Each structure stands twice: as structure tokens, then as C-alpha cells.
Amino acid sequence: MMLIETDILVIGAGPAGSTAAKHAAEGGARVLLMDKKSEIGAPKRCAEGVSNGGLESLGIEKNPRWITKELDGVRLISPNRTDVWLTSDKIDLPEAGCILERKVFDKYMAMDAARAGAQIKIKTLATGMEKTDDGYLVSAESMGESFQIKAKIVIAADGPESRVARWGGLNTTAKPKDMESAAQFEMAGVEMENNNCIEFYFGSVAPGGYAWIFPKGDDIANVGLGILATKTDKTAYEHLLEFVASNPATENAQPVELNIGGDPVGGMPKKLVTDNLMVIGDAAGQVNPLTGGGIISGMTGGMIAGKVAAEAISEGDLSRKKLKKYEDECQEAIGKSINKYLKVKDYMLTLNDGELDSIAEAFQDIEFEKVSTTELVRKLVKVSPKALLKLGKLF
Numbered sequence: 001m002m003l004i005e006t007d008i009l010v011i012g013a014g015p016a017g018s019t020a021a022k023h024a025a026e027g028g029a030r031v032l033l034m035d036k037k038s039e040i041g042a043p044k045r046c047a048e049g050v051s052n053g054g055l056e057s058l059g060i061e062k063n064p065r066w067i068t069k070e071l072d073g074v075r076l077i078s079p080n081r082t083d084v085w086l087t088s089d090k091i092d093l094p095e096a097g098c099i100l101e102r103k104v105f106d107k108y109m110a111m112d113a114a115r116a117g118a119q120i121k122i123k124t125l126a127t128g129m130e131k132t133d134d135g136y137l138v139s140a141e142s143m144g145e146s147f148q149i150k151a152k153i154v155i156a157a158d159g160p161e162s163r164v165a166r167w168g169g170l171n172t173t174a175k176p177k178d179m180e181s182a183a184q185f186e187m188a189g190v191e192m193e194n195n196n197c198i199e200f201y202f203g204s205v206a207p208g209g210y211a212w213i214f215p216k217g218d219d220i221a222n223v224g225l226g227i228l229a230t231k232t233d234k235t236a237y238e239h240l241l242e243f244v245a246s247n248p249a250t251e252n253a254q255p256v257e258l259n260i261g262g263d264p265v266g267g268m269p270k271k272l273v274t275d276n277l278m279v280i281g282d283a284a285g286q287v288n289p290l291t292g293g294g295i296i297s298g299m300t301g302g303m304i305a306g307k308v309a310a311e312a313i314s315e316g317d318l319s320r321k322k323l324k325k326y327e328d329e330c331q332e333a334i335g336k337s338i339n340k341y342l343k344v345k346d347y348m349l350t351l352n353d354g355e356l357d358s359i360a361e362a363f364q365d366i367e368f369e370k371v372s373t374t375e376l377v378r379k380l381v382k383v384s385p386k387a388l389l390k391l392g393k394l395f
């Protein structure tokens with residue numbers, strides 16, 4: 001059987017894997033990046049929103065090839081349709097963002113990894129792996145052929161249904177109760193009130209999560225929702241059909257794509273590395289538990305992992321102790337904010353439709369420019385006293 005040797009094998013060429021491969025190659029290691037898909041980035045399972053600050057922090061310059069829409073704010077909608085607008089004319093938006101075309105973006109990130117020196121194998125499925133003295137022997141299949149890859153370090157970047165980490169004895173799989181089920185249409189004919197803003201709908205429209213409309217320019221938008229299966233008897237798809245039929249923006253729209261997927265929203269497990277193995281991205285729960293956003297946080301994890309892996313290769317130390325640097329830096333860079341958002345989500349989950357309406361009504365005409373975070377929280381506590389208990393220490 002054919003045997004390929006490499007220093008670092010990255011399994012999964014999503015945003016996290018490609019970023020890890022790029023930084024590992026820039027660090028001088030021999031890197032192989034593989035994905036089971038025949039087209040990196042497709043099918044997408046994503047609403048495609050990212051923050052500008054996030055891209056900047058990763059050193060990625062925006063490119064018109066993969067940006068479909070620059071955003072000017074957010075519209076938050078409560079169950080009785082009370083809405084709160086957070087637009088740049090009202091508030092200095094620290095987290096302004098844009099909507100990507102993931103099918104192009106993911107490919108572009110893999111191209112960046114290739115330009116940095118990584119080798120890429122597409123349509124190549126990892127089927128198992130066994131530990132050796134100096135790394136892992138990974139079994140793979142591509143176009144009907146089976147072969148093995150010998151790697152000193154394996155980076156598991158195989159997304160929300162990750163199996164690779166488990167093969168290496170790391171239990172990073174999200175528990176079913178922490179897995180949000182999402183369903184989304186990409187639609188044409190969407191009539192938004194302001195298609196420069198992303199929209200979030202809260203309450204029983206999407207139990208345990210929220211519904212969204214993310215504009216992609218013209219009359220096109222990603223229309224979707226995420227739910228916790230423990231909070232409803234219906235599927236995400238059934239909730240989506242109801243949402244689309246009852247929303248004035250989408251009642252005349254038509255779908256051109258359906259995306260179904262899981263989003264791990266339970267936070268990052270403590271242990272992300274063991275000897276010769278690292279886990280990144282969705283596979284490592286690197287997702288904002290409140291928003292479900294995992295592109296930037298997964299890429300941040302990927303960047304740190306790639307750098308640490310290259311350093312480990314050049315120093316010839318592939319032990320858990322050495323690779324733990326990634327775990328520690330990740331806790332600092334993303335773990336702390338993930339933990340904070342877990343608490344906010346916990347609070348959000350306690351709110352019923354009536355409470356969400358009262359909060360939206362209290363915030364509807366607020367002049368955000370003049371209000372500090374402390375004052376916002378004070379106002380929130382007034383309409384929702386349990387906010388103090390749940391959020392008091394965070395602000």
C-alpha cells in the first residue's frame with residue numbers, strides 16, 4: 001500500500017484546517033491538508049457572517065471574490081415583532097461585519113495554505129488512525145484507492161461531527177444537549193426592511209436558539225434557524241418552514257439551496273491536545289455559544305495550533321507538554337469569551353416570549369450613543385430582574 005510521509009497532517013479543509021495548514025507551513029514544517037470533499041467549501045453549512053475585526057486579527061485582507069455584503073448593523077426582533085435597531089447611525093458598532101460566500105472563501109483559505117507551501121489532497125477521506133512511536137499512521141481513501149499517511153502531528157479539523165480526535169483518545173465530541181440543530185435556505189426574492197442589516201428573531205420561533213436573515217446583496221439572503229432538540233418536538237426544518245411562511249420578508253421568496261447542520265454550542269473542552277495530536281475549530285467546540293458563529297474562532301484556534309505545531313516540529317518535541325501551549329493560548333484568545341457567552345446564553349434560555357417582548361420594548365427607543373454598558377445592564381435588570389443573578393458578575 002502506498003505510504004506518504006509528512007510532518008503535519010491536517011484532516012479537514014474548512015476555515016480552521018486551512019488556517020492551521022497555512023501557519024504550520026509558514027513555520028517551516030512539511031504540511032499535508034486533506035478533505036473528503038471534491039470541492040472545498042461546498043456544500044456550505046453556514047449563514048456566512050463574520051466580523052471585520054475577526055478577519056483583521058487573523059491578518060486576512062478582505063477580497064471582493066468572497067464578500068457578498070458589507071453590513072451596517074443589526075436588527076433584533078422579539079416574538080411580538082418589537083424590533084431594536086443597532087445601526088451605525090445610532091451606535092458605534094465595534095463588531096461591524098460582512099457576509100461571505102463560503103464556497104469561495106473556504107477555497108481561497110485553502111489556496112492561501114497552498115501558497116504558504118502546504119500540499120493539498122481533495123476528495124480524500126480519513127478512515128482511521130493508529131498511534132506509532134513517533135506519531136500517527138492515518139488510513140485514507142481517494143478515488144477508490146486506499147493508502148496510508150505517516151504524520152508526526154495530526155491536527156483534527158474535521159468539523160462538528162469530528163471523529164479524528166476520538167480515534168486519538170481525546171473526548172472532544174459535543175454532547176447532544178449542546179448540539180444546536182440548524183436548517184437554512186438561501187433564498188431569492190427576500191424583501192427586508194433594510195438589507196444592509198442582519199436580522200435575529202428570538203423566542204418560540206426557534207426554541208433554544210434564534211432565527212436569522214443574513215442579506216447577501218440584492219434580494220438574496222440566508223434565512224435559517226438553530227434550535228436545541230431538547231426544547232422542541234419539531235425538527236429545525238419544520239420550524240424553518242413555519243418561519244419562512246409567516247415572515248413578511250420571506251413569504252414571497254424562493255429557496256435555491258437547503259443547508260442542514262449541527263453547531264456545537266457547549267463551549268471548548270479543557271483538553272485539546274495529547275501527544276502528537278491537536279484538535280481545532282468546530283471539532284474542538286470553538287464556537288460562540290450565543291451566536292453559533294465559529295468561523296473566526298475556529299480560524300483563531302487554527303492559527304495558534306499551526307504555529308505551535310511548526311514550533312514543535314522544529315524543536316523535535318511532539319509531546320502533550322509542548323503542544324499544550326496551543327491549549328493555553330486558545331483559552332486566553334477564545335476560551336474566556338466563550339465562557340462569558342455561555343453565561344449570557346444560559347440567561348437567554350430562561351426567557352419566555354413575554355419577557356423577550358418586555359426587554360425589546362424597553363430597549364426600542366434607547367439612544368445607545370449616550371448609554372454605557374452599565375446603564376444598559378441596569379435597564380435590563382429593571383425589566384428582567386433575573387439578569388442580575390445570571391449576568392451581574394460579567395459586566
Ligand SMILES: Cc1cc2nc3c(=O)[nH]c(=O)nc-3n(C[C@H](O)[C@H](O)[C@H](O)COP(=O)(O)OP(=O)(O)OC[C@H]3O[C@@H](n4cnc5c(N)ncnc54)[C@H](O)[C@@H]3O)c2cc1C
Nearest residue numbers: 012014015016036046047048049126159261281282294295
Ligand atoms: C446553519 C449554520 C449557520 C452558521 N452560520 C455561521 C455564521 O454566520 N458565522 C459563523 O462564524 N459561523 C457560522 N456557523 C458555524 C460555522 O459554519 C462553523 O463554525 C465553521 O464552518 C467551522 O469550521 P471548521 O473548519 O472547524 O469545520 P468545517 O467548516 O465543518 O470543516 C470541516 C471539514 O472537514 C472535512 N472532513 C470531515 N471529516 C473528514 C474525514 N474523515 N476526512 C477528510 N475530511 C473530513 C469536511 O468535509 C469539512 O470540509 C454556522 C453553522 C451552521 C450549521
